[in-house]
Amino acid sequence: MKKLYYGGDIISMKGERDFPEALLEEDGEILYTGTLTEARKRCGEHDVQINLEGTVLMPSFIDAHSHFFQTAQNILMCDLSEAKSFEDIYRTLKQYMEKNQIAEDGVVFASGYDHNVLEEGRHPDGTLLDRVSESVPIYLSHVSGHMGVSNSAMFRLAKITPDTPDPKGGRFGRTEDGRLSGYVEETPALMRLLEPALPRMKMDLDLQLELAQEQYFRYGITTAQEGALMGQNMQELANYAARGKLKLDVVGYVLENEYEKTIRQFPEYNQNGQNRLRIGGAKIILDGSPQGKSAWLSMPYEGESDYRGYPTHEDAYVEHAVLCAVKGGYQILAHCNGDAASEQFIRSYEKALRAVDHADRDLRPVMIHCQTVRDDQLDRMREIGMIPSLFIGHTYYWGDVHLKNLGRKRGAAISPARSALERGLIYNFHQDTPVTKPDMLHSVWCAVNRRTRSGKAIGEEQKIRVFDALKGVTINAAYEYHEENQKGTLEAGKKADMVILDANPLSTDPMRIREIRVLETIKDGKTVYRLEDSNRF
DSSP: OEEEEESSEEOOSSSTTOOOSEEEEETTEEEEEEOHHHHHHTOOTTSEEEEOTTOEEEEOEEOSSOBHHHHHHHTTSEEOTTOOSHHHHHHHHHHHHHHHTOOTTSOEEEEEEOGGGSTTSSOOOHHHHHHHOSSSOEEEEETTSSEEEEOHHHHHHHTOOTTSOOOTTOEEEEOTTSOEEEEEESHHHHHHHHGGGGGGOOOOHHHHHHHHHHHHHHTTEEEEEEEEEOHHHHHHHHHHHHTTOOOSEEEEEEEGGGHHHHHHHOGGGBTTOBTTEEEEEEEEEOOOOTTTTOSOOSSOOTTOSSOOOOOSSOHHHHHHHHHHHHHHTOEEEEEEOSHHHHHHHHHHHHHHHHHSTTOOTTSOOEEEEOSSOOHHHHHHHHHHTOEEEEOTTHHHHSHHHHHHHHHHHHHHTSSOHHHHHHTTOOOEEOOTTTTSOOOHHHHHHHHHHOBOTTOOBOOGGGOOOHHHHHHTTTHHHHHHTTOTTTSSSOOTTSBOOEEEESSOTTTSOGGGGGGOOEEEEEETTEEEEEGGGOOOO
């Protein structure tokens, strides 16, 4: 049975002036876009004609980088995203523990606090969390995911003492007299702390994955990413997918130290994948968070004599991981917030290409976040086919913080979308969910308007037009996944992955783009979300 859509604006994303009158779909594939007259000629008496009634049909959104599985894990955690003070954190944690009846053999994981918006202007500490409980292990994850705070019970469970050395690429915070403060920074330290507590987590994984999918669908997304896969997570996702539970497409990138082992264990999911799940390549983390001042910069942070953040790995480690990707012919994504981390990735990739005869030049390596990437680095990225995936929401969520931490010139240059566009780079945008909600239209708004939370303009010379911003969440994101021939535009032969909006972003006041609502999300021709039916979010 065919479905004919007409009666509203249809944005094909094939070109700036390509607005067909009608779209015809059958069995999850777009058959035709063009005139309504021709579309009706191709319909039979039993086919369905859907009048958009003035709403807007366009390609569904494609998530270029997030953490789908982690979003599912977090969905039942204690939510601190609304906390504005230490007292808010204390009260929310106590209520969560009472509601969920968490005893000493349990654990509390909370997420979403941001020290930049707390009244105290700093991270909470172990003393506050010990007030909540001295016997139940508690860990609060910073909104960035790169740092957090634990109580003394969590440190005892992990057997971390004041004498425990900091792991390379991470650190445990200490007071002036040498005691553990509760603060923990970056992946090596976080994994050392949290691994012993993970078995205590109570999860209903089927429910959590279902809720995570609904959240992505709510924002019009039909392809999502798990950007830090590990073996156990891959096994759980594969089990879920094999039971036919995945309704959206998920592309996973395995942490590089587990990549070879994981593809040997799950060869059927490598590259092409099955059951809507596939392994797209490897992921490496090269630095931390600019708003947490752990991103690795080439020049010191504002007001610091020489502190520039620090790398996660030494050059030799990164060069080996990148060389393996180029030799193996697979895509690699690198988390780079600071320009020194960006330099390490670009230099390593350039070196690998020189070392490998007849290296595949279409592997499409991706620089994730690239908050402080420089113009000279963008020029070199173009030469090696490296994709800048910009966490453009930084302009809004932490723009004020970046102006303070980086100074006006560097701070205003974060997320340089126009610089990437002018160089012909195939950029895209992401939200790094669960760091921020997977709200693609908010990212479009950020790219077009560049306003901070306080309303300040930030880097207005880096603004781009609405159509170019929409490319960053549709066809350009499809390109990252080597799926530009299947997704990202509305044209015959492509998947019927579509979204219906209540207003046209191209003709809406740019400052109101983030107010546009997703009315319906369509995956492979089937409605997977409808606003009027939704009551979960």
